[in-house]
Amino acid sequence: MYAAQAGAPEGVTMLWMESTRVGSAARTHMDGSRARLDAAGIPVRAQIFSETSGGGIVGKVRRLLSLVLRARRAAHAGVLVTRWHPFLAFVTPRWFRKGGRVMLLVQGNDASAYETNPWLRRIPGIRRLMTKSLEGASSILCVNGGLVEWVEAERASAAPVPIAVMPSGVSDVFFDASPIDLGEPYVLFFGGLAPWQGIDYMLEARRSAAWPEGLKLLVIGDGEKAQAVRDAEGPGVSWLGPKPPAELARYVAGALVTLCPKSATDSMAKTTTPFKVLESVAAGVPVIATDIPAQVDMLSEGYGLLVDVNEPQDLARAVARIAAEPAVRAELAATARAYAPKCRWTYAAPQLAGAIRALQEDIERR
Template sequence: MSRPLRLAYLSLETPRPGQASQTHIDEIIASLREHGWRVELFATRGGGASTRSSFVRRLMGYARTQAALGKRLRDFDAVFIRSHFMALPLSLWARWRNLPVVHEINGTPADVGVTYRFLKPFSPVFSWLYRAQYRRAALLLAVTPGLVDWARRFAGHHRVSLVSNGANSDLFKPEGAPSPIEGRYVIFVGGLVAWHGVGTMLAALKEPSWPADLRLVIVGDGIERDKVEQALTDPRLVWLGRQPYDAVPALLRGALAALCVIENQDGRSGSGVAPLKLFEAMACGVPVIASDLPFQADLVRNADAGVLVPPAAASAIASAVKSLSSAPDKAQLLGRNGAAYVAREASWHQRGREIDRLLRSAISQ
């Protein structure tokens, strides 16, 4: 009987409860373990934009985490990296030891300059760091077709496959505990970062077309928390901060709709977006109000699971909220369509099968 394959998972983005990055990491590891892999996570333990820690502290964390994994590379059959510009040392180290390295790509190097504006002048450096890793990779996994095309051009090879995000269909489903929040509300679940449209959804709440009896519930934290704190003078705004992963489904189930109003700042979303929040809301049977961006819009349109709005359009968000509020039967139908789509095509069980097949193929080459 052959031994289980062993995978080292490297994340230089500190996993934190309530953040999409931790959800993504946990779900991929769990799904691969279902397929017989032995997976060990190597992740930084401190820092990150939401904690406002110093860059020096983060650099030290990057070095310690990669050194810990580097010393144990002989214990693994492959290395899976959640794409990060500072992972180049480990990428080269693993390549030198002839270990296949797989990078999971959720965005382009432009994301760094969007999140940290003061780093934007250094974009060419970040691009070089990413390209140096991607060119040497055994396999690149991208979450949208647009990112697949971009990665092939950027890396200069075709060892790129599409594996999108998904939802934990055992946890996120229409049936389950009711919401602890009473009354009618629309919900946003996610990081409070620039491209998630935090300012735009807060502006939508002030639009005349936003129903007066409908609240906006925000679940999450991040570098744009100041905008939310300043808007709390509006009694219709409820900010819950980060919530435990298993508490989110009930909050979603009670909502009239879920906001996925990602914006295209500096072109960072032009290659498509596939946010976890979209799949999880759909899995709970909640209609989504989503910005009209590649992949996300195609998915919502094809599944008939929500309403599309132009990016960064507060009035359009408010109008969509009003439309769903005044047509509850339609809202319920859109929600059922979304839940059926996720159960059929986008659970983490299905994503795990895809990643398992691709990893085994990369190792065998």
Template sequence: MSAHSRNQVWLQHLHGFAANRGWVPVDDSDQQRGRLVKDVVLVWFESAEPGTAAGQHLEGTLQRLDEAAVPVAHVVAQTGASRPGWIARVKRLALMQVRAVRAGGRERLLLGRMHPASLLPVALQKLRGGSVVLMVQGNTADMHAAYPFTARLPIETLFIKPTIAMSTSLVAPSAGILDWINHDLGLTTPRGFVLENGFNGDSVAAVSPISTEELAQMGLRHNGFVVFVGKFATWQGIDTILAALDSEHWPDDLPIVFVGDGADEPLVVAAAARDSRVHYVGRVSAERALAWTGGAAMSLAVRKAGPASERGVSPYKVLEAAALGTPVVATRVRGQSSLVEALESGVLIDPDDPPALAEAIQHLWHDRDLRERLSVSSRQRSGAYTWRAGARGLVAALQSAGWHRNE
């Protein structure tokens, strides 16, 4: 039995269960099917706290919808700090599922970020005759790298594939993710759209620089340090950066500032304790993270090679650095390298190569004219990558799923 047939059988059983409880309408007449989809319900199961990738994605999606004047009926998301612990997390997800189901309907379009918890609301939205546009930001290797225990669970088979298969249309930040869905998962039914991530132009314009006094207290100066901003996940290349610091090519007069937290935080803390060039400021607000990026001589985006990167990425840090005029040293990873080339914003190196990283940093540090040229070109080109600039692409995905403007 094909994946599509299994999903149809599963949906029939679920429809009977849901109809008996009044969760979906029994009437399936032509008149009901002919209704227009006019309102959008946004569903974000992943914690969307400010400063997180999911939070940036939610904020950017809302900006795109606002730019296109798309009415949003409900936003189901956790935007504040969530209670710790698995019990609290499961309870939160269950309550959000109930809210998402109640907010959906035949005349509404469910627009959500892919998450295993999306399965139930997507299935019930499908049973109601409603539409679903699913935003798939990465493959399951991303999830396995962030949460290793998930690699031992059949999450892809039981949750990811059925959810994607039942969606009306898909949105991904790179063509590689759509290739993964089509070839690795064997799903060709949902129509896919490539829509790169963006950055908040208003936030960039409002950045207040780190004060000279604060920098001086740390032994730093404006445009006199390298910065890494982001989640310290294992694939972000923290170990590559620290190994490059030990290279003879890393300039002795060039310190580095780490902004963020995550799995590799102990490596950064240990490096800061033994090397005076390493400064760790921890996790800060999104505004402060932008300020650190804007005050640096260069920013690092040295994602490692591997399953979590091979399908393509569209990193916020590269876009934000370009908008702030801060050159980047970035690894040649699908999606990231093409973005740097399009923005003319930095220098590219191979992944997992500490000596090459140190040499690129040395070259950029000693060539002030090159840094200035990259700064000017990236600022000029970054305007095409604001969240609002991508509104038209998101509207095209919504229209493909039956959304119509309410005239």
């Protein structure tokens, strides 16, 4: 899809090369980035993206090539705001030749790209494309410090550019959502049911004798591990499938606690910033997360509990503590509510605007 805004020749161009189907992380990030630009008063000249995701490897490559061609045709002496993707290596040189600059937003590393899109490994030279897409940036904003370290290592031989951390945000629907009333307390996992999300770990914790008797685990989402959740369904586990954001927010707001049991994979350990953690915080709900380094950093804010990534019973014990000690939950929830304003996309709008305006000034000087 190509959406142009007339009368804004000085505006930035937005490019998202991952599928931005509704409900995906890429779509959430695209919409949030647009909200930041709107809040900062930076006009958007055009948005280039695609909501399709099927068609197998051939269909995906065709979709990407179409986006590359659109982005190359749109190149001008302005700023391209884009989410990192290996195929950017075919786009950014064109923007520089036209006198433009590239504002790169990095939300994941090479391992996350392979985990999410295993077919990328079949493309010859893909590793070099990943590096070149980073080297082609004029300024880079990463979602956390682990990604800054990765980007700096990947760009070690390239000319230095500004690289900084810019926190992620979440949809406004999670703030002040009306809690759904199911008539009984429940623990909630929500999001993609991918192998690295710790689904088997979580289900093993639910089967543990340490899990509070009668406390139900609700699972919202879909993906590769959905069958494992279906197989576990019964009095203690309910799978509700995917939900639209506004309805999901009500389930989050009504939860006793939410779970983020991510595995310690190469893509998760130091570089993940789960939307589900920030969405829970936005709703004022505590989080229990596995103690991989990136989540340790996030929960240092005090809005949740950390558990051993290799010990499912530790998760069960943490759930039991939340259920048995209302004062603990109340303290964590109060911390979440106090931190919640920082989870709005507009919170970091001034930082994004400053980085873009610096590039616009650089264009004008030349």
